[in-house]
Amino acid sequence: MIPETEEDLAEAIRAASGNLRIQGGGTRDIGQSITGEVLSTAGLAGVTLYEPGALTLVAKAGTALAEIEALLAREGQRLPFEPMDHRGLLGTSGTPTIGGVVAANVSGPRRIQVGAARDFTLGVRFVDGTGAVLKNGGRVMKNVTGYDLVKLMAGSWGTLGVMSEVSLKVGAIPETEATLIAHGLDVSQAVAALSAALGSPFDISGAGHLDGAASGGESETRIRIEGLAGSVAYRIERLREGICAGWELVEGAMSAALWQELRDVTPFHNKPGHVWRYSVKPSDAPALTGWIARERPGAEFVLDWGGGLVWALVEAGAELRPNALVLGENHISGHATLVRADEKSRAELSIFEPLARIEARITEGLFQKFDPRRILNHQRMGL
Amino acid sequence: MQMPTPNARIISRKPQIVDHLKALLPDGAVIHEERETKAYECDALTAYRCPPLCVVLPENTQQVAAVMRLCHAERIPVVPRGAGTSLAGGSLPTADAVVLGTARLNGVLETDYENRFIRVQAGRTNLSVTGAVEEDGFFYAPDPSSQLACAIAGNIAMNSGGAHCLKYGVTTNNLMGVTMVMADGEVVEIGGPYLDAGGLDLLGLICGSEGQLGVVTEATLRILAKPEGARPVLIGYDSNDVAGRCVSDIIKSGILPVAIEFMDRPVIRATEAFVGAGYPDCEALLIIEVEGSEAEIRDQLSRIIEIARRHDPVELRESTSEEESTAIWLGRKSAFGAMGRINDYMCLDGTIPVSELPRVLTRIEELSADYGLDVGNVFHAGDGNMHPLILFDANKPGDLEKCEALGADILRLCVDVGGCLTGEHGVGVEKRDLMGAQYSPDDLEIQLAVKDVFDPQWLLNPAKVFPLDVTEGRRT
Ligand SMILES: Cc1cc2nc3c(=O)[nH]c(=O)nc-3n(C[C@H](O)[C@H](O)[C@H](O)COP(=O)(O)OP(=O)(O)OC[C@H]3O[C@@H](n4cnc5c(N)ncnc54)[C@H](O)[C@@H]3O)c2cc1C
Numbered sequence: 125m126i127p128e129t130e131e132d133l134a135e136a137i138r139a140a141s142g143n144l145r146i147q148g149g150g151t152r153d154i155g156q157s158i159t160g161e162v163l164s165t166a167g168l169a170g171v172t173l174y175e176p177g178a179l180t181l182v183a184k185a186g187t188a189l190a191e192i193e194a195l196l197a198r199e200g201q202r203l204p205f206e207p208m209d210h211r212g213l214l215g216t217s218g219t220p221t222i223g224g225v226v227a228a229n230v231s232g233p234r235r236i237q238v239g240a241a242r243d244f245t246l247g248v249r250f251v252d253g254t255g256a257v258l259k260n261g262g263r264v265m266k267n268v269t270g271y272d273l274v275k276l277m278a279g280s281w282g283t284l285g286v287m288s289e290v291s292l293k294v295g296a297i298p299e300t301e302a303t304l305i306a307h308g309l310d311v312s313q314a315v316a317a318l319s320a321a322l323g324s325p326f327d328i329s330g331a332g333h334l335d336g337a338a339s340g341g342e343s344e345t346r347i348r349i350e351g352l353a354g355s356v357a358y359r360i361e362r363l364r365e366g367i368c369a370g371w372e373l374v375e376g377a378m379s380a381a382l383w384q385e386l387r388d389v390t391p392f393h394n395k396p397g398h399v400w401r402y403s404v405k406p407s408d409a410p411a412l413t414g415w416i417a418r419e420r421p422g423a424e425f426v427l428d429w430g431g432g433l434v435w436a437l438v439e440a441g442a443e444l445r446p447n448a449l450v451l452g453e454n455h456i457s458g459h460a461t462l463v464r465a466d467e468k469s470r471a472e473l474s475i476f477e478p479l480a481r482i483e484a485r486i487t488e489g490l491f492q493k494f495d496p497r498r499i500l501n502h503q504r505m506g507l
Numbered sequence: 508m509q510m511p512t513p514n515a516r517i518i519s520r521k522p523q524i525v526d527h528l529k530a531l532l533p534d535g536a537v538i539h540e541e542r543e544t545k546a547y548e549c550d551a552l553t554a555y556r557c558p559p560l561c562v563v564l565p566e567n568t569q570q571v572a573a574v575m576r577l578c579h580a581e582r583i584p585v586v587p588r589g590a591g592t593s594l595a596g597g598s599l600p601t602a603d604a605v606v607l608g609t610a611r612l613n614g615v616l617e618t619d620y621e622n623r624f625i626r627v628q629a630g631r632t633n634l635s636v637t638g639a640v641e642e643d644g645f646f647y648a649p650d651p652s653s654q655l656a657c658a659i660a661g662n663i664a665m666n667s668g669g670a671h672c673l674k675y676g677v678t679t680n681n682l683m684g685v686t687m688v689m690a691d692g693e694v695v696e697i698g699g700p701y702l703d704a705g706g707l708d709l710l711g712l713i714c715g716s717e718g719q720l721g722v723v724t725e726a727t728l729r730i731l732a733k734p735e736g737a738r739p740v741l742i743g744y745d746s747n748d749v750a751g752r753c754v755s756d757i758i759k760s761g762i763l764p765v766a767i768e769f770m771d772r773p774v775i776r777a778t779e780a781f782v783g784a785g786y787p788d789c790e791a792l793l794i795i796e797v798e799g800s801e802a803e804i805r806d807q808l809s810r811i812i813e814i815a816r817r818h819d820p821v822e823l824r825e826s827t828s829e830e831e832s833t834a835i836w837l838g839r840k841s842a843f844g845a846m847g848r849i850n851d852y853m854c855l856d857g858t859i860p861v862s863e864l865p866r867v868l869t870r871i872e873e874l875s876a877d878y879g880l881d882v883g884n885v886f887h888a889g890d891g892n893m894h895p896l897i898l899f900d901a902n903k904p905g906d907l908e909k910c911e912a913l914g915a916d917i918l919r920l921c922v923d924v925g926g927c928l929t930g931e932h933g934v935g936v937e938k939r940d941l942m943g944a945q946y947s948p949d950d951l952e953i954q955l956a957v958k959d960v961f962d963p964q965w966l967l968n969p970a971k972v973f974p975l976d977v978t979e980g981r982r983t
Contacts, residue, residue, distance in 0.1 A: 175861075175862055176759050177755035177759045177862060178758070179758060179861075199759075239680050240703055242708060243676065252953065256949045256953070258949055258953055259946075262925070262926065262927050262945075263925055264858040264860055264891050264892075264925070265890035265892075266677065266858045266931055267930060268666045268715050268931055268932070268934075269934060269938070269942070270942065270950075270951070270954050270972065271716055271954045271958075272666070272679065272712060272714065272715045273712070273953070273954065273957070274711075275679065275708045275710075275712060276711060276712045279703070279704060280707055283707075284707070296763070297761065298761065299761070319622070323620055323645075323732050325644070325732045325734050325735050352762075352807065354803070354806050355802075355806060358800055358802055358803060359800075362800075403703055404701050406621070407621050432622075432702055433702070457700065457701065458701040459701070459704075461705075476705065477705035479706050482693055482694075482695040486695075486709060486960060487707055489961075490957065490960055492960075493959065493960060494956075505706065507706055
């Protein structure tokens, strides 16, 4: 089903008799494998409002991300949260949509500086599982009128409702960017350096690390600075006087390419195996990667968000969820998602982090209210 | 403004309830004498007040949980309270409600510079969070003007913003985790010192839920390294319209100031009379602040000034020193106080698309004339969050009602141009009955359904946020 209006979308949901698989561009095929008829938002496309001077854009959920990015670029603007493109990593094809970006709360390296998709989504229109057309938030940057269901919809993976329209806060493309690179650091050294840089006043907009296997040689630790040219030069200089003494400098388009590589986890493209994604306290990254490497020798790692985001490419196998049991004293808090796996594993393993008791109770309660028939991407989050 | 009829059964059992609560809490943590509960009768929306059944001041999560279990078993409404600075009546009690104050939940639990977060008890004041880390070069970014007094718990409940949120975001963008006691006394941890949620974004839902979904007892907050410096420029214009266009051009240019503040003539004159900050007597005044090293500040200010000049300012004053910066900010920071000297005032909080600024200001002027009440405007222009201040005389019969009617008209105007009723103060009781202007019955129903999930008996702050008639059947 490819409804072309919000009303048709509502009608399709009202009329559905079984599970619906909600799809934007189908490029972010993450989650438990589920069955059901595909309900695509591709027919709900088009930018409905763009005010560069107010930094706001409203688009129907099925609008191609590329179209939005091109439109913004013409005004020297962009989506500051830098949504990753999952196609290379997952081996999917298709056209990423803005609705999919919000539904999966997709962001990139700049998340550490400016926030995630959820922080830039100002409003949503959506159809819930009963077919009711609902809205929350709006198109202004500050809004605390009623509960923030916008945040709830962002990252709900199509389980609470099908978004028909989203409004976003956009930002200016800075005058210039530059990257500092260190070679050969291990994960502990890398995270320590990234933490020091992120704790400096120099407004770091990217802090990542590729281990030797991922970079295909020596490991690479990267720090990005963006802004007005004079300011970038100044901050680079200050960093190189201290925390980043001896680091290599890369500027302009070459710098941008490095961050696209990190954003899209390019080193894992076209390599077999499972891909796990961990959101942790940055200083836990060394213990986490150490544990994974012991559990699954040959694992490769890409770190982002100063070490707070760990991508692990591992041989297919059982779930790799660290907990107090396996790590003893070094209890790791955070969550893990099995982003890429073979079909069998996707059917048998928990893809998303299992929830603690009360969170599970609340989540179940919300599903009952938003989608009492449980037909919207039911079981996709395994919750 | 109406509040529900208090439950006589609860009020008649006050002595037993107080005894039960005393048994759960340390000495002195239950306040029940009417003269002692006086301080809890209202928040900063002082037009409405009511003595609560009693007040409890627990010291930790376990004590909060014990109180909630008792109130849940006895079906007693609970009104969580931070510092009581809400401008929306968020912590206004009812006569049958226990006020759960967070004043004694004020400790720092953990500071972690390596991972850039601080974990505090939620009653800690906003400014003292920064106070705990500032010697080490860090700060907590959201900075409501009330930051000396207001508590993190209140900030989370209202998703509060501040002058610097243009760059750093509001509370929800800086909140990483909470410990929360549910209405039935169960304790839940949501989020933590890592980014994004594992399941649904419950943290994002709780932030801004005005004390209706749970009692927040601890919070993990993102802290940032302090910038090297900051300096403002003051720009005066002959018309609001031109000032509005200047703001829009600056935003479009790609410079990201940390603050863009706007004051109109009535407010400029009031602050001049009050503190004599030396502001020009013009129609509209902008204060724009940028951050960074000395060279970065100069670079950004010169670009802003270049844009500002294109719009023919009547005054342009760049700060070159700490003293000059203080002088520029002095009037802005005393604006509310200055207006309060003239008369009682009501502070509105609607947000509008920045592009609608001139139109909305003109229309507010017209409405002000129609009602015969003066309105001053001082607000965060960068994000369209307006703060019209309506002057009225609380001792003059009928003036409060007139003021409320004008306020409602202004907020409806904000919604009509594509904005919202409240940008940072919250709905509380103040805007409760206007929710229908922004949301359809279905839009409201799904929000009520969310509260049903967290608090099936509707015991937590039940008379707020939603029009009383739509919550009638749910409140016990
Ligand atoms: C002079 C002045 C200036 C202000 N400036 C700003 C500003 O710049 N920006 C801004 O956003 N606001 C501003 N405010 C409004 C106010 O300060 C904020 O809303 C603040 O966050 C309220 O915090 P509080 O601790 O005083 O909370 P309270 O007023 O005590 O309570 C506010 C809400 O929080 C709930 N609550 C309190 N504690 C808890 C808890 N533990 N768990 C769950 N819910 C809880 C209450 O039930 C209530 O609904 C200003 C107010 C004043 C008086």
